[in-house]
Amino acid sequence: MNFPIYDLHCDMLSYLAKVPNANPFSSEDIACAVPLLQKGNVKLQVMAIYTDVRPGSMALARKQADIFQELLQNHPETFAFFEPDKEIKSDQIGIMASIENAAGLGEEHASWKEIEQQLEAILESVGKLAYISLTHHTENRFGGGNYTEAIGLKADGKRLLDWMSGKRIPIDLSHTSDLLAAGILNHIDQQNLDIPVIASHSNYRSIWDHKRNLTDEFAQEIIRRKGIIGVNFLRAFLDNSVPERLFEHILHGFEIGGDNAQSFGADFFYTGDFPDPSRYPFYFPLAENASKYPEILETLKGSLSASQLGKLAYQNVRNFYQNLYT
Numbered sequence: 001m002n003f004p005i006y007d008l009h010c011d012m013l014s015y016l017a018k019v020p021n022a023n024p025f026s027s028e029d030i031a032c033a034v035p036l037l038q039k040g041n042v043k044l045q046v047m048a049i050y051t052d053v054r055p056g057s058m059a060l061a062r063k064q065a066d067i068f069q070e071l072l073q074n075h076p077e078t079f080a081f082f083e084p085d086k087e088i089k090s091d092q093i094g095i096m097a098s099i100e101n102a103a104g105l106g107e108e109h110a111s112w113k114e115i116e117q118q119l120e121a122i123l124e125s126v127g128k129l130a131y132i133s134l135t136h137h138t139e140n141r142f143g144g145g146n147y148t149e150a151i152g153l154k155a156d157g158k159r160l161l162d163w164m165s166g167k168r169i170p171i172d173l174s175h176t177s178d179l180l181a182a183g184i185l186n187h188i189d190q191q192n193l194d195i196p197v198i199a200s201h202s203n204y205r206s207i208w209d210h211k212r213n214l215t216d217e218f219a220q221e222i223i224r225r226k227g228i229i230g231v232n233f234l235r236a237f238l239d240n241s242v243p244e245r246l247f248e249h250i251l252h253g254f255e256i257g258g259d260n261a262q263s264f265g266a267d268f269f270y271t272g273d274f275p276d277p278s279r280y281p282f283y284f285p286l287a288e289n290a291s292k293y294p295e296i297l298e299t300l301k302g303s304l305s306a307s308q309l310g311k312l313a314y315q316n317v318r319n320f321y322q323n324l325y326t
């Protein structure tokens, strides 16, 4: 299978911003290092600007936006700014940035003027944002993350959605509480906002019951709105002990009507400083790094048609961003 691969999520930028002597070419350090992306034929890699909810998150987000720009400037032979209609040369990787946790846009006590300046400065550095996720696992001023239960969309979350409307920036449901996901969808509908809805790196709760995974209800709502859903390769969100569950998640996406939605969102990040020992190993060998996409497609040959494999590999993501930008 030599399809190009378009992947919706990795954490290369926070690795480069936080780890001393970090190097985007170091396959030892991070599973989405350049040689692995090249081996996997990755032609779009969305790189998230990830921050925790803590003082200093806005500065850390700006640092990651600058690093994104430096990757393009310092390595033009390796990285190209992704545009859905532009041919990416062989060995080159198209990249786009995204926001994983709006704590990077606005700390808890930042004024709205500061938040808007932050958004504009980040957009200036990264060109386009592939998506914004309001939260990560915890709560912030915008709403409740995956591991909060009774916290939905807050007034600041509504205000950020209002700002996003018409700006061709999708909202990402991968790190919402269920209440926040419902709040986002309701607010978009009630206010008639023009905001596409995606899940950049999420699996299905009906295959593996985990708060980090999507209910079929939310997945189908994304599909109905012509959004995309990237399958996540992390063991904890697939099934702790059955590697092949990866294929079941992907097939489930097609089964619930996601022929034009199911995509990749592998979620490779720097695991060297992760505190929770139960998470090791983070990935099963069959999906342990960005070189593995062709083998994954090969395994799915018996279950999906050639046209469905092409949609999964890149076409669904390409069509989504083509529609968004034209």
Ligand SMILES: [Zn+2]
Pocket: 100, 174, 175, 201, 267
């Ligand atoms: Zn994530």
